[in-house]
Amino acid sequence: MNPIASIKKNLAFIKLRKLVVAALLVGFLSAMLALTLKHLTEHYENILLAQSQSNRWYLLLFPVLGLSVIFILRQYLFKKKENKGIKEIFESTASKKKNLPIYKIPSHFFNGFLTVIFGGSTGIEVSTVVATATIGSVAQQKENLFRQYKTELISAGVAAGITALFSSPIAGILFALEVISKKRSRTFFLMTGLAVLVAYGLLFIIDEPPLFALDIAVWHYHAIPYFIVLGILAGLHSVYLTKCVLFFKSEFAKIDSHYTRILIGAGLLSVALLLLPQLYGDGYHAITDLIHPKNFSFSPLFLLTLLAVLFVKPLVTSITLASGGDGGVFAPSLFIGAFLGFLIATIGNSLCGADVIPVNFVVIGMAAMLSASIHAPFTALFLVCSLVNDYTLFFPILAICLISKYTAKLIYPFTVYTYAPETLK
Template sequence: MNSTAKLKKKYHFIKYQKLIIVSILIGFLSALLAIILKRMTEHYETILLTKADNYWFLFFLFPLLGLSIIYFLRRYLFQKKENKGIREIFETTTQRRNSLPVYKIPSHFINGFITVIFGGSTGIEVSTVVATATIGSIAQEKENLFNRHKTELICAGVAAGITALFFSPFAGILFAWEVISKRVNTVFLLVCGIASSVAVLMLHLLDEKPLFVVPLHGWNGYALPYFILLGMLVGMHSVYLTKCVLFFKKRFAKIKKHSNRILIGTAILGISMLLLPQLYGEGYHAIKENILMANHTLLTASVAVTFLGIILLKPIVTSVTLASGGDGGVFAPSIFIGAFIGLLLAVFLNTFFNAGVIPLNFMILGMGAMLSASINAPFTALFLTCGIINNYSLFIPILLTCLVAKYTAQQLYPYTVYTYSPNAKL
């Protein structure tokens, strides 16, 4: 072996050795950030929602406080720059010179936390994704050996963050591939695999539990046509969600005074949550309540009106939250909306067609299908859904509904909130 080959071999050995070490560090920091943000948000959201249930005016006061605090933090602490969500990662990975600045970690962490606990109808997932992506970006900047691997290290942070939030390393790696990277190579698999594995270890060490405890009892083959119907309905509704987000962001951008955006946003959020408290925050509290009684739910007029109100209003309040300055994205809203569409469809089918389907199963399928259609990532949605219930018995039905939902949405509208171009038509 000549000297050039020896040097090349040594270079690759050192590079991969350092990649392994930095991946462990990224995985640890990203998982720790995600777990802390998740625990803090769940704790304080529950406290404030209980207060608002007892004093109706708090449904207006809390969003006003949350959006105002975020505005002043951005103006005086975070360089007067609004968070763009996943788009920030795209801008960084497509241009080598760009990087995610360090302040993006506290910016997304704090703003995502404040948005949700004060009733903003979104979730902490996108805030976590950008914050953990920034950890990967910073790691890349610290070592010249990693100049060609910025995207991979950013994906490592993203994969670890998603793993920690949803208890699924497969969902973390697949999200990094389907949404962020769009390509796979040896370095991608190495760093994302290590970072996600470290995140799983952190989940066990800190005794984290799956998001939902769901008593599933299998599924029936005769329900396959109904699964396809659910996928199609959810795919259509995901287009409504996407267009709502884009529409309200455009309209609010035309309001010059930010104080007016906050006041209008507060009014819409307050009225909506006063009518339907299930819309408060990311809405996981409402999903947990319905999981317990899903199989015993009867289709009464009040149930139908409530579910339809939730399904139609959630995209609007999510869009208004984001347009008026809140931090977050469509991850949690998609899971929330999908659960209620699935439950309503199952109860409707059982009531009017004696279909004999299992409503709880349809809730779970709806979660995955709506997320799949909203972000065009069916395999991420598949493993994420199985992860949040810590159960793979619905693997095939979830896969089917995720694929049907995605392709239905794509046929109706080729963009998501991540891929939309300002030149495209709404």
Template sequence: MKNIKRYYKGAVWLKLIVTSLLVGFLSCTLSISLKHITEHFEDNLLERIVPNKLYLLIFPLIGFTVIYFLRHYLFKGKENKGIKEVFDSVESGKNLPSYKIPSHFVNGLITVGFGGSTGIEVSTVVSTAAIGNIAYKKERFLKKYKTELICAGVAAGITALFSSPLAGLLFAYEVISRRLSKSFIIATVLSVSVAYGLLLVLDEPPLFHVTINFWKWTAIPYFIVLGIIAGLNSVYLTKCVLLIKKQFFKLQKQSHRIILGAFMLSLILLFLPQLYGDGYHAIKENLETANTLSLTLPITAVIIAIIIIKPIITSVTLGAGGDGGVFAPSIFIGAFLGLLVALLVNTFFNAAVIPLNFMIVGMAAMLSASIHAPLTSLFLVCGVIGDYTLFVPLLIVCYIAKITSKRICSYNVYTYKEKLIHAG
């Protein structure tokens, strides 16, 4: 009898190991594909906009309209609800249907490619979670490992997007599971190992090409200030998304949401084309010139406008039916917030800080405050630049930003509904 039980247990663990490896491979493949296809579309459409800004008047309308018809006719009118769908699946026992894979893949691609001011991170998270969900349903032995396999898919997807296996593991733990177990560690570590191995084989470069030479201990007080400001800004981002989406949902007809959203998006992009798509193109440009910038009135006005308007345009994108979340917007806002703080303290306090470093730290701070996941944000940003020189200031600022954010607002965009349920 003991031998039978031991054999059964061994067979279950073996199936979990094999399934985790497969989920990791499939999730990584999907993530890399979505990343490169979206980059291709976004870059090519941006090239059309440079000589002729009139394209900005039609691209958002085309994107929202296509998404509406796909959702209405191909996906039978079922809306995408972002990471909350993953929470529901993990906590309430609901399943993520298989159509979530093509739905989020296609809608995320079209949203960002045609100017929607968000990112593909949430699309990646939900579609890779659906891969893990399908895997657990296919085998009776794996019924009790649903959360582990969903987290395996998500961890591999995040690893592939940001070239950071630790960010993938920590995101699965800090944001999705929030529970640690032997089966969780085995499933996620194996899936992330496959994903990272595939990244090495494909020679995937970091998202941002920068060289961090050093940082100064005298900059710590200013990093702390940046963390506090990022925490405050994350609350503004959260409130914007929740309020503006609520106003859009008051419009009964989806056609009205599309027209209003496309009009607002086009109008804002005409004045601030940096907000087109995920905005990573604008971050890359400013990373290259950050250390040579001087604080002038036009530069200050543009950066402040970007910080204030980005949450609004992201919220409009989501309210009009676009696919995405606050992941990429947080990274984008944080980069420009860090740049502004560095330029201000250098100009008015003669601080002699390095603006490039503040852009990097700002990304992590804002992301940490927005999703309440400091370790994920730390390793994610180290992954996207391929450098750990700023590890200490990143660690300090990520926790300061998160604490500031949670002191003011206990929930974020992903946990808002959850909090309401508990409160009621």
């Protein structure tokens, strides 16, 4: 081998070794951040939720307290900059000069935590995604070699964060591919693969259980028409969710006073929580109640409650985000999909003699709504299968996720992440 070829080979090996180390480190830090935020939020959300159940008047206090603390932190600690969610990642990956500043890690960590534990009707997923993306962004600024791999390092952080939250390395990689990068290269798959490997290894070591462990025995072919209806309705409802978020953000932006925004947002959120406590926080406690119902009986009041939850949830999620809360449509989509699936199964069984299995519809509904809301059917498929730790419904979920996504896209081509006012000009 001639000297020049040898030098090139050595440089390529050094470059590869540095990229591997960077991916492993980003993966570990992102997984640790995601797991810490997940468990802290779950612990304190349960405490405050129990307090609100013993004394409903706490629901008047919690939202204004949470939004006020977030505002104070932003004003005095986080450079008076509002968090814009996943759009911040898009802005960074689209520009060679614009990077995610390091303060975005504590900003999204604390703001996401405070939003959910004090009743904000969203989840920590988007907060985790942006915080872990920032870890990748900071890593690429540390050495000139990494600058050409900014998108790959950001994607590695995001993939590891999603893996840690939902115990699904495939969903982590697919989310980074379908939503964040949309760029296929060997370097992308190498770095995201190593990052999720570290994250999944960490989950294995601590024996992290799935969020909704289920044992789904079977699904029936006679349920297929109802599955299709669920997919179409999920697509329609995802457009309603998207439009609500965009509308309330636009309207609240017209309010000059931050204090007025907080008071209006907290007031509306408190009223909604008093009437429908299922909407508190990320709503995973309410999904668990659907999966394992106690003393269930169909009645007009029960039907009206389900319909109210489906109609009001997009409104309170939008109000939470517009008034200063941190989060996105990830957890709300899972929540809405679960309730929509349960509603269709309940109506089918009670009024049409469908003889379908409600828990199957809850699971498929979660995936269908998430797929339609973020236009990522394969991410939704593997993520929800990992959430319940069961792949029995793999093929129905895949089909319905595609139906829901293209139904939503046919009606409105944007998600809350991809919409920009200039796209309509």
